[in-house]
Amino acid sequence: MLESMGWVEMKAKFGVPGSKLKEKIKDVEIYCTSEEEAMALAAGAWLAGKQPEVYMQNTGLCRSLNIILTLYKPYKIPLPKLLLSNRKYPFHHYYVWKYTEDLLRISKFKKIERIEDEENKSN
Amino acid sequence: MKRIKAIREIMKKVKDELVVTSPGMISREVYWVKDRPENFYVLGTMGAALGIGIGLALFLERKVIVIIGDGDALINLGSLVLMNKLKLKNLELIILDNNSYQSCGGQPSCSDAIDFKKICKCKVIRVSESDFQVPRIPLKPEEIMRRFYNVINRA
Numbered sequence: 234m235l236e237s238m239g240w241v242e243m244k245a246k247f248g249v250p251g252s253k254l255k256e257k258i259k260d261v262e263i264y265c266t267s268e269e270e271a272m273a274l275a276a277g278a279w280l281a282g283k284q285p286e287v288y289m290q291n292t293g294l295c296r297s298l299n300i301i302l303t304l305y306k307p308y309k310i311p312l313p314k315l316l317l318s319n320r321k322y323p324f325h326h327y328y329v330w331k332y333t334e335d336l337l338r339i340s341k342f343k344k345i346e347r348i349e350d351e352e353n354k355s356n
Numbered sequence: 357m358k359r360i361k362a363i364r365e366i367m368k369k370v371k372d373e374l375v376v377t378s379p380g381m382i383s384r385e386v387y388w389v390k391d392r393p394e395n396f397y398v399l400g401t402m403g404a405a406l407g408i409g410i411g412l413a414l415f416l417e418r419k420v421i422v423i424i425g426d427g428d429a430l431i432n433l434g435s436l437v438l439m440n441k442l443k444l445k446n447l448e449l450i451i452l453d454n455n456s457y458q459s460c461g462g463q464p465s466c467s468d469a470i471d472f473k474k475i476c477k478c479k480v481i482r483v484s485e486s487d488f489q490v491p492r493i494p495l496k497p498e499e500i501m502r503r504f505y506n507v508i509n510r511a
Contacts, residue, residue, distance in 0.1 A: 243414055263441060266434025273404040273435070277376075277411020280396070280501070282509045285411075303400035307497040 245278040247271035248288035253318040253348050258288055268293030272300045275313040288316035292329045294336040301340045314344040321350040359452055360385050360486040366423065366450060373419040374412055374508070378405045378428035380459025381486070382452060386423065388490040393503040397493055403432030406449060410439060413447035416508065420446060426453040426467035433475065440476035449478035458485055 243262065248254075248271045250264055265271040268289045275285035289297070294317075305312055319333055320326035330350075337345070359381065367375075367390040376396045377383040383397040398405045406429075409422035429436060429451050439449060451472050457463045462485070472480050493500075 245411075245415065247411075263438070266438055267432070269403070270407045270432060270435050270438065273401075273407025274411035274414070276404070277408040277413075278415055279411075280408070280505055280508060281412050281415035283415050300401050300404055304398065304404055307400065308501040309498045310501060 245275070245283040245285035246288070247274045247278075247285065248316070249290075249293055251288075251290040251318045251320070253320065253350070254288055254290070254316065257316055257348070268296045269300050272297050272305075272313075276300070276304060276310050279310055279313070285313040286316060287313045288318075290318045290320050291333040291336070292320070292326070294333065294340065295329065298336065298340065312340065312342050314346070315342040316346045316348075318348045319350065322352075326350070357481065357483055358486050359454065359458075359483040360389065360490075362452055362481045362483050363389050363423070366421070370421065373421050374409075374416070374504075376405045376409045376412070376420065376422045378402070378424035380425065381489075382423055382425050382428075384490050384493055385486065387493045387495075393507040395500075396504045397495075397500050399493065399497060399500075402428055403435070406432065406435040406439065409447055409449070410435065410442065410444065412508075413444040414442075417446065418508075419448065421448045421450065423450045423452065425458070426451060426455060426472075427457045427465050429472060430465060430467060430470075436472065436475040436478070439478075443477075449476065451478055451480045452483045453480050454483045454485065 247265050271287045275287050278285040321330040363385045374394050377386045405424050406422050409420045413420040453467050455467050
């Protein structure tokens with residue numbers, strides 16, 4: 234229960250912003266400090282009876298794998314809906330992009346909304 | 357104070373609060389001192405207990421108590437910052453600080469270089485190692501989840 238923010242109820246939508254996500258996360262008031270933390274909040278929200286959603290860039294999947302494999306899987310907590318910005322450009326995103334399908338194969342998110350990078354556009 | 361004594365004192369006062377605990381000896385000792393379906397033992401994920409507690413406290417009126425070690429707090433200090441940002445009135449954080457990774461060999465942690473209370477409102481209890489080691493929790497993770505989920509969502 235929020236003491237000071239004056240909200241009726243916060244949405245069960247947690248994550249870390251990304252430039253390609255900004256149009257999709259306009260309804261979010263507070264951003265998490267890491268993607269793994271967002272996954273932890275989502276687990277708590279699910280235990281509280283909510284249907285949470287998380288959003289992140291593909292690089293956030295690397296940070297999330299730990300909690301997926303050590304909490305979600307062994308405790309059989311359903312994974313939240315994932316809003317994923319699959320970055321490919323510029324080049325510093327390339328290696329995570331190359332392995333994003335592997336990360337998704339390991340994590341087994343069932344509901345994914347993807348935002349793909351457009352060819353050669355860097356922002 | 358010995359860690360198990362601190363845990364006994366905390367759990368003696370617990371009524372219908374939800375309790376989330378960090379991996380290692382803290383979860384094990386909470387289990388052996390006072391197991392109840394309202395306890396959620398995080399067995400393997402360092403740094404997740406507080407995030408789970410925040411997720412619970414955001415959507416429930418019920419009070420949530422998160423009990424973690426200094427190593428657990430340090431691995432995800434960001435969650436203490438988020439806690440301070442949200443200021444949830446039904447969330448209490450207790451850090452049992454022995455300045456070490458006691459559950460995996462007693463190696464010193466860096467908790468002596470920080471005052472957790474400057475990051476967020478929390479209770480920090482300085483503890484020393486318990487005199488005896490309690491066994492592992494004989495519950496499967498799924499069992500811990502299912503009974504905890506049911507205690508919140510039934511009715």
